[in-house]
Amino acid sequence: MQTLSTDSRVTRHFPPNARYLIGVSGGRDSVALLHWLISLGYGRLIVCHLNHRLRGRSGDADARFVSRLVERYNEQALRPPRTRTGKRSAYPTMAGGIEFESSSANIRALGKQKKMSIETAAREARYAFFAETARRRNCRTIFVGHHADDLVETFLINLFRGAGSAGLAAMQQISTRRVDGVDLTIVRPFLCVWRKEIDDYVSEHRLKFREDATNKNLTPLRNRIRHRIIPYLEKILGRNIRQNIWRTAMIAADEEKWIESELHDSTHADFSVVKLRALPIALQRRALLKWLRAQNVSDIGFAAIERVRSLADRDTRIAKVNLPENRHARRRAGKIFIE
Amino acid sequence: MQTLSTDSRVTRHFPPNARYLIGVSGGRDSVALLHWLISLGYGRLIVCHLNHRLRGRSGDADARFVSRLVERYNEQALRPPRTRTGKRSAYPTMAGGIEFESSSANIRALGKQKKMSIETAAREARYAFFAETARRRNCRTIFVGHHADDLVETFLINLFRGAGSAGLAAMQQISTRRVDGVDLTIVRPFLCVWRKEIDDYVSEHRLKFREDATNKNLTPLRNRIRHRIIPYLEKILGRNIRQNIWRTAMIAADEEKWIESELHDSTHADFSVVKLRALPIALQRRALLKWLRAQNVSDIGFAAIERVRSLADRDTRIAKVNLPENRHARRRAGKIFIE
Numbered sequence: 001m002q003t004l005s006t007d008s009r010v011t012r013h014f015p016p017n018a019r020y021l022i023g024v025s026g027g028r029d030s031v032a033l034l035h036w037l038i039s040l041g042y043g044r045l046i047v048c049h050l051n052h053r054l055r056g057r058s059g060d061a062d063a064r065f066v067s068r069l070v071e072r073y074n075e076q077a078l079r080p081p082r083t084r085t086g087k088r089s090a091y092p093t094m095a096g097g098i099e100f101e102s103s104s105a106n107i108r109a110l111g112k113q114k115k116m117s118i119e120t121a122a123r124e125a126r127y128a129f130f131a132e133t134a135r136r137r138n139c140r141t142i143f144v145g146h147h148a149d150d151l152v153e154t155f156l157i158n159l160f161r162g163a164g165s166a167g168l169a170a171m172q173q174i175s176t177r178r179v180d181g182v183d184l185t186i187v188r189p190f191l192c193v194w195r196k197e198i199d200d201y202v203s204e205h206r207l208k209f210r211e212d213a214t215n216k217n218l219t220p221l222r223n224r225i226r227h228r229i230i231p232y233l234e235k236i237l238g239r240n241i242r243q244n245i246w247r248t249a250m251i252a253a254d255e256e257k258w259i260e261s262e263l264h265d266s267t268h269a270d271f272s273v274v275k276l277r278a279l280p281i282a283l284q285r286r287a288l289l290k291w292l293r294a295q296n297v298s299d300i301g302f303a304a305i306e307r308v309r310s311l312a313d314r315d316t317r318i319a320k321v322n323l324p325e326n327r328h329a330r331r332r333a334g335k336i337f338i339e
Numbered sequence: 340m341q342t343l344s345t346d347s348r349v350t351r352h353f354p355p356n357a358r359y360l361i362g363v364s365g366g367r368d369s370v371a372l373l374h375w376l377i378s379l380g381y382g383r384l385i386v387c388h389l390n391h392r393l394r395g396r397s398g399d400a401d402a403r404f405v406s407r408l409v410e411r412y413n414e415q416a417l418r419p420p421r422t423r424t425g426k427r428s429a430y431p432t433m434a435g436g437i438e439f440e441s442s443s444a445n446i447r448a449l450g451k452q453k454k455m456s457i458e459t460a461a462r463e464a465r466y467a468f469f470a471e472t473a474r475r476r477n478c479r480t481i482f483v484g485h486h487a488d489d490l491v492e493t494f495l496i497n498l499f500r501g502a503g504s505a506g507l508a509a510m511q512q513i514s515t516r517r518v519d520g521v522d523l524t525i526v527r528p529f530l531c532v533w534r535k536e537i538d539d540y541v542s543e544h545r546l547k548f549r550e551d552a553t554n555k556n557l558t559p560l561r562n563r564i565r566h567r568i569i570p571y572l573e574k575i576l577g578r579n580i581r582q583n584i585w586r587t588a589m590i591a592a593d594e595e596k597w598i599e600s601e602l603h604d605s606t607h608a609d610f611s612v613v614k615l616r617a618l619p620i621a622l623q624r625r626a627l628l629k630w631l632r633a634q635n636v637s638d639i640g641f642a643a644i645e646r647v648r649s650l651a652d653r654d655t656r657i658a659k660v661n662l663p664e665n666r667h668a669r670r671r672a673g674k675i676f677i678e
Contacts, residue, residue, distance in 0.1 A: 159498075162582065162585075162586040224575055229571075229576075237563065240501075245499070248502065254619075258620070258621040280600070281593045282590070282593045282594035282596070285590065
């Protein structure tokens, strides 16, 4: 049987007998993740599917597909199928308690309303749905299907956008994210697994998946990085390039985790200029990013952070700088505020 | 006159009336840097040139070129030439005290002896020469000609080699480096300046330089990144790619500076397992890197650091791991040693 080179920390930290959410779009990666978890004995999963309503009937078909997949796992719980090689697989013998939660969101309208890209709006809507389900079902841990190639692509996207090291560490194997007051723990068991291995796993187990759902989040930039830039880098520089970028991304993620833990709470409505100045430049940027996010300033780029940071300059005469969505940061009486 | 978008911090922190070393290979970048500093009134520079003896007579010609350049600056100190546009340039009116220090090293032999690449051996020999000169002339600050394109290329080289974030922050505008017991301050005033701007500056001032010296350190990897990969990225993704990578590299450099300051002294001959375990993973890696360097373990890659780190695992039965050049790290009585 095709095995996957996942990190054993995941199964150790999140044992199979507990309840977990899992995000399933119906695409190859999440279908493989669901199958893999069930085959390891994760029998109390709550499958979460959000219909993005971006492609009309196709989105409905994705939702039906995932719903039927869950039904089939529950039906087949007592009769494990045979693999292509004829051997009995370590298939869903423990399943039977897989549940299905779904919702839909008008991503296009949300994107317009909040002035976000479709990709950002879709991600926000997904996490809002996950958080709502987590609260309602009292289950705060969610498995998602990101794999090693996703990590490398996301790393390059953030690099080419100039996101700084916080952006370079965008995906971690185990991370937490506060969404609408819910602390979600996000687990990515496949972050060490390459797309090729998932392909092999899917074909070995003859898993069906929705091709459209697989490419749903393929923005033009990700598309170019996946289909043109990474193959070109491999051609010019050799096969180990993806592996090396992956390693850098994983190290960046560990460092990010630690830096994040060094930052103090930033939920105050104002930020003291003296406190900001006392931090090293690297932490000034992180602290402001965290604080601006807590003030619900969205879409904060490097330039915006540097503008806010300039309010703390000793020599500055500037007392007000612009932020996205017609908001402003202002310095008054030794404090920085958002208006 | 062509002006350069340098960071004013450099001239503020390092005022023109003091003495400084400057590394001059004779290539375009260092020739431009020397001219730019002299035109700003830096009149007490000590020009340092190392003959790498890699290309026979050509290396001797580089050395003669730089020596004559220094002579000419001293001679011309009182008669500033005209620029192409006919205006009198802010040329070396304060010069006259430019000195010349040179030496030569057998880089090929050094590389073989220490099992280093030619590029690494050349860099080590250069910094050993800078440190020796710094000590002898009692002048610890050296200007070098690295520019924004160098930074972007070095960032990508380290990324593609999987160097981790410490490697991504390889170049800083102002940094210190301990070489043979001398604390050198390395200043890179052109780190915000693009090669194109230096080209314009060089042609505006009709500066002569040695083409060979410009490409002396162009390894095959750097060559491919400069001439194939960056142009390809710009073609596929647009012109702002270099700018964005540059920004990420500068942020990484600021963070590196801070993380470095958080690390404790690592000059002890042993490293306590308990202390190592107490650090976050990100700092474990940095602390081990710093410690291994202090133990003169050269050429330390990520894999070697992870092997040494595994000695501190609670569950490990391994008490000895291999390091480059037939050296070993061993755990005994709660401490890690190098043999």
